[in-house]
Amino acid sequence: MTDISRDEDQRVSVQPVAIGNGAGVFDLHHPPSDELISDCVHCGFCLPTCPTYALWGEEMDSPRGRIYLMKLGKEGKVPLDDTYTQHFDMCLGCMACVTACPSGVQYDKLIEAVRPQLERNRRRSLTDRLFRGMIFALFPYPSRLRVAAVLGELYRRLGLRSLLHRTGLVSLLPRRLQAVEALMPPAKLRHLATRTPAVTLAVGTTRRRVGFLTGCVQRVFFADVNQATVRVLTAEGCEVVAPPTQRCCGALSEHAGREPEALDRARGLIDAFAEVEVDTIVANVAGCGSTLKEYGRLLRDDPDYADRAAAFSAKVQDVSELLAELGPVAERHPIEARLAYHDACHLGHAQGVRSQPRDVLRTIPGLQVTDIPEAEICCGSAGIYNLVHPEPAEELGRRKVDNVLSVKPDALATANPGCLLQIRRYWPGELPMFHPVELLDASIRGVDPIAAATARSGRPRLDARTAEPGSF
Amino acid sequence: MTTYTEEYRELVAETPRGAVTAAFREEVAAVVSPGGLISEPAQLHTYECDGLTGYRVTPALVVLPATTEEVAAVVRLCARHRIPFVARGAGTGLSGGALPVADGIVIGLARMRKMLSVDVDNQRAVVQPGVTNAGISAAVGGHDLYFAPDPSSQIVCTIGGNVAENSGGAHCLKYGFTTNHVLALTFVTPDGDVVTLGGDSTDQLGPDLRAVVLGSEGTLGIVTEITVRLLRRPEAVRTLVADFPDAEQAGNAVSDLVAAGIVPAAVEMLDELAIEACEKAVQAGYTLGSPAALVVELDGVEAEVEEEFERVQEICRRNASTHIRIAGDPVERAKVWKGRKAAFAAMGRISPDYFVQDGVIPRTKLGSTLTRIREMSDAAGLRVANVFHAGDGNLHPLVLYDAAVPGQAEQAEHLATAIVELCVEQGGSITGEHGVGSDKACSMVKMFGPDDLTVMARIRAAFDPQGLCNPGKVLPTPRLCGERPGPYRPHPLESAGIIERL
Numbered sequence: 001m002t003d004i005s006r007d008e009d010q011r012v013s014v015q016p017v018a019i020g021n022g023a024g025v026f027d028l029h030h031p032p033s034d035e036l037i038s039d040c041v042h043c044g045f046c047l048p049t050c051p052t053y054a055l056w057g058e059e060m061d062s063p064r065g066r067i068y069l070m071k072l073g074k075e076g077k078v079p080l081d082d083t084y085t086q087h088f089d090m091c092l093g094c095m096a097c098v099t100a101c102p103s104g105v106q107y108d109k110l111i112e113a114v115r116p117q118l119e120r121n122r123r124r125s126l127t128d129r130l131f132r133g134m135i136f137a138l139f140p141y142p143s144r145l146r147v148a149a150v151l152g153e154l155y156r157r158l159g160l161r162s163l164l165h166r167t168g169l170v171s172l173l174p175r176r177l178q179a180v181e182a183l184m185p186p187a188k189l190r191h192l193a194t195r196t197p198a199v200t201l202a203v204g205t206t207r208r209r210v211g212f213l214t215g216c217v218q219r220v221f222f223a224d225v226n227q228a229t230v231r232v233l234t235a236e237g238c239e240v241v242a243p244p245t246q247r248c249c250g251a252l253s254e255h256a257g258r259e260p261e262a263l264d265r266a267r268g269l270i271d272a273f274a275e276v277e278v279d280t281i282v283a284n285v286a287g288c289g290s291t292l293k294e295y296g297r298l299l300r301d302d303p304d305y306a307d308r309a310a311a312f313s314a315k316v317q318d319v320s321e322l323l324a325e326l327g328p329v330a331e332r333h334p335i336e337a338r339l340a341y342h343d344a345c346h347l348g349h350a351q352g353v354r355s356q357p358r359d360v361l362r363t364i365p366g367l368q369v370t371d372i373p374e375a376e377i378c379c380g381s382a383g384i385y386n387l388v389h390p391e392p393a394e395e396l397g398r399r400k401v402d403n404v405l406s407v408k409p410d411a412l413a414t415a416n417p418g419c420l421l422q423i424r425r426y427w428p429g430e431l432p433m434f435h436p437v438e439l440l441d442a443s444i445r446g447v448d449p450i451a452a453a454t455a456r457s458g459r460p461r462l463d464a465r466t467a468e469p470g471s472f
Numbered sequence: 473m474t475t476y477t478e479e480y481r482e483l484v485a486e487t488p489r490g491a492v493t494a495a496f497r498e499e500v501a502a503v504v505s506p507g508g509l510i511s512e513p514a515q516l517h518t519y520e521c522d523g524l525t526g527y528r529v530t531p532a533l534v535v536l537p538a539t540t541e542e543v544a545a546v547v548r549l550c551a552r553h554r555i556p557f558v559a560r561g562a563g564t565g566l567s568g569g570a571l572p573v574a575d576g577i578v579i580g581l582a583r584m585r586k587m588l589s590v591d592v593d594n595q596r597a598v599v600q601p602g603v604t605n606a607g608i609s610a611a612v613g614g615h616d617l618y619f620a621p622d623p624s625s626q627i628v629c630t631i632g633g634n635v636a637e638n639s640g641g642a643h644c645l646k647y648g649f650t651t652n653h654v655l656a657l658t659f660v661t662p663d664g665d666v667v668t669l670g671g672d673s674t675d676q677l678g679p680d681l682r683a684v685v686l687g688s689e690g691t692l693g694i695v696t697e698i699t700v701r702l703l704r705r706p707e708a709v710r711t712l713v714a715d716f717p718d719a720e721q722a723g724n725a726v727s728d729l730v731a732a733g734i735v736p737a738a739v740e741m742l743d744e745l746a747i748e749a750c751e752k753a754v755q756a757g758y759t760l761g762s763p764a765a766l767v768v769e770l771d772g773v774e775a776e777v778e779e780e781f782e783r784v785q786e787i788c789r790r791n792a793s794t795h796i797r798i799a800g801d802p803v804e805r806a807k808v809w810k811g812r813k814a815a816f817a818a819m820g821r822i823s824p825d826y827f828v829q830d831g832v833i834p835r836t837k838l839g840s841t842l843t844r845i846r847e848m849s850d851a852a853g854l855r856v857a858n859v860f861h862a863g864d865g866n867l868h869p870l871v872l873y874d875a876a877v878p879g880q881a882e883q884a885e886h887l888a889t890a891i892v893e894l895c896v897e898q899g900g901s902i903t904g905e906h907g908v909g910s911d912k913a914c915s916m917v918k919m920f921g922p923d924d925l926t927v928m929a930r931i932r933a934a935f936d937p938q939g940l941c942n943p944g945k946v947l948p949t950p951r952l953c954g955e956r957p958g959p960y961r962p963h964p965l966e967s968a969g970i971i972e973r974l
Binding site for chain 2: 041042043044045047048053056057058059060065068069072077078079081083084087
């Protein structure tokens with residue numbers, strides 16, 4: 001065995017690349033499988049749902065084209081160069097194509113096999129490595145995120161932000177840093193000290209004992225979503241266990257092809273939950289939940305963890321899945337509003353969870369839940385995509401915002417913080433945005449956060465039946 | 473009998489062609505918008521086939537123009553340098569119509585996907601060729617309008633491709649093909665001129681060149697704007713499945729329907745074997761053991777549909793229908809259609825291998841042709857299943873065989889050929905809706921005599937004297953023809969009940 005890995009962090013012992021070893025330009029550590037590749041019959045039904053095909057109309061930036069490139073790579077007919085790599089880098093990993101494919105092609109498994117290959121076998125430019133290194137040195141660490149959040153708040157409150165924007169200096173930043181600057185969510189300082197309790201007892205009869213994944217960005221910037229999740233779960237009869245030792249689940253690393261890092265994090269999380277006896281493990285972040293459900297596959301080669309990982313994955317549910325399955329017991333109070341529901345790709349496409357969040361939201365009296373046109377097309381957030389590929393992400397973000405605008409909602413709900421930040425960035429003005437569980441929590445507590453937010457912003461509530469187009 | 477005339481051979485003979493050089497690439501780059509030129513080898517490979525992956529040719533260059541002017545400029549360069557070009561939409565065709573030409577370029581229209589205008593009052597829209605078929609209906613759905621042709625791949629196939637193939641769909645029996653729904657075309661001729669064919673009204677003055685171009689599979693030029701007709705959505709839709717004691721009586725029922733002046737939106741027929749296969753695959757609720765079943769769909773004004781639906785049932789009963797199942801709601805209607813559309817791929821459930829044939833016969837000869845097919849099937853000792861669009865006589869005999877039995881594949885192929893020859897004998901056709909393209913060009917001689925082919929070649933030469941526009945498609949190239957077709961393999965979309973081979 002020869003170590004051909006170039007990136008110190010991404011060391012995996014693999015066979016050298018050689019044409020004729022059966023894997024073409026790929027190494028022998030799980031190259032995309034011929035069987036999965038041959039499932040694609042080139043029908044093109046994936047094209048209309050692929051965000052990059054929607055942007056550029058280019059075959060090689062479509063799922064069908066990317067699978068074709070994988071096949072060429074396997075056959076050793078093309079070099080593993082920048083051109084080749086770029087088309088996989090451009091894939092958002094939204095998995096809309098998996099939903100659209102009538103032949104059941106598992107593009108998710110294919111792209112997740114290719115990405116680690118590229119990370120191992122292709123050297124990125126220095127700036128690219130530095131930027132990605134920064135992301136992965138920051139996001140998976142809540143403690144570091146808290147520091148960043150404080151700095152971010154200082155940047156805002158000291159007027160630096162408005163100065164940079166007023167003077168136009170912000171436009172001198174590289175596009176990627178502009179994206180970081182613009183997407184950075186405002187932190188509520190009181191939340192920075194908040195921790196989810198290790199155990200929260202159910203209200204009334206305990207119907208289920210659930211483990212709760214608190215997330216990284218989620219627990220720092222969206223601590224109120226976590227609090228709402230715990231309140232709703234307990235109100236619905238769940239005892240909520242949140243092991244304090246839990247760390248990043250590895251979703252960001254996994255989606256970026258940083259396999260060894262992702263596997264380490266997966267093992268760590270399995271260990272963190274090994275201590276607690278729970279029936280279900282609940283995630284309230286679409287991207288995290290979809291990776292938790294993949295642990296079994298990710299750790300299939302690890303004799304110590306393979307079985308435990310499979311058992312872990314089998315227990316994972318998105319919070320809306322669990323709530324839909326349990327059925328409501330807590331009383332709901334009305335929230336009179338028109339709510340646009342945005343399917344996060346990693347909930348809808350990757351986990352197939354579409355009806356449950358809608359059903360759960362519809363248990364709120366007075367709430368009119370509306371779908372968005374082109375719901376299947378990604379908003380451009382896609383993990384770290386809007387940071388590393390800001391231009392296409394912006395086009396997709398604006399496209400999504402136009403589609404949300406077209407249904408004239410009073411508020412928007414989505415189960416992924418990335419989507420929420422992305423849509424907020426391109427929204428013209430103020431739109432109250434929520435995780436579905438926050439609305440449920442409000443309804444159970446008898447408050448109306450949509451009316452409150454509307455009153456605060458002074459914006460008259462839009463009535464879809466009377467509002468004229470262009471009134472935004 | 474000679475297959476080709478001397479004139480034909482001369483007309484389709486390959487003329488000397490230019491080469492795609494670096495200088496040519498630069499000239500092309502100068503006339504298209506940034507990002508509109510694809511020339512990296514890995515990228516070019518992804519354009520080497522369309523939905524028919526059996527044939528592959530890597531193009532020398534792919535161009536993605538954004539406007540009619542850009543298309544014309546690129547075509548002018550091709551004409552000047554004698555570079556062959558192939559237009560491509562979504563690349564979903566199943567006959568290899570968008571197969572590139574070696575040393576030629578592909579002109580992809582995927583970036584031209586704007587709805588240019590919608591005229592609600594006059595029920596017209598002007599669209600670019602890269603708009604999807606379903607995209608047109610979606611864009612005008614708010615006005616209660618739709619674009620009638622509904623090929624099964626409508627969510628992805630583009631209107632440009634529909635124009636090239638003259639696509640139909642399950643409902644073309646009542647509503648006709650794309651040609652019946654296209655008023656005008658902006659057309660780039662193979663020398664790069666931009667002309668308008670047709671006009672705003674359905675009445676064309678002079679020879680209808682719009683109709684000549686429609687269905688020419690991209691061999692006469694490139695369409696860059698399409699004026700389509702839009703229809704009002706029908707007020708009511710009713711669907712039934714009627715079982716019959718034999719195919720002949722089902723066929724008679726179809727003839728009686730038509731004779732009674734009823735124009736169903738769709739009439740489909742399945743025989744016993746086809747029903748068995750469908751039920752095994754999809755459980756759509758067809759009656760197992762019924763020798764034949766008709767699916768009849770009516771749409772239109774509520775009162776009219778209701779009255780005619782009664783008459784359809786009466787006609788079925790009069791023709792000895794043993795059972796009539798009425799789809800009570802849209803869900804059940806979808807189930808009926810899913811069963812019908814899965815029929816082809818479902819054959820795998822009752823036979824290890826099979827050939828699909830695609831023939832058209834005059835509707836009046838339905839009963840007698842089916843009887844002849846059964847006789848041929850019995851004589852050969854092979855089972856033949858039948859699924860077809862009974863309304864317009866589009867037959868799909870499926871010859872079932874087992875390749876593991878020595879000699880059976882050849883026997884089956886022979887029977888399949890004999891059946892299609894029978895269709896031609898009956899005054900029908902070998903070609904179905906998914907076009908001639910690369911796949912069936914060599915079969916054209918089975919349907920057309922030397923003079924027919926010569927006239928077609930003359931028309932093509934009149935548009936494209938240099939033979940640069942999608943060469944090698946539709947019209948057989950004598951040098952290349954004579955290959956035998958391979959066995960039928962179901963497309964997974966058929967298995968899923970999403971598409972059907974017509």
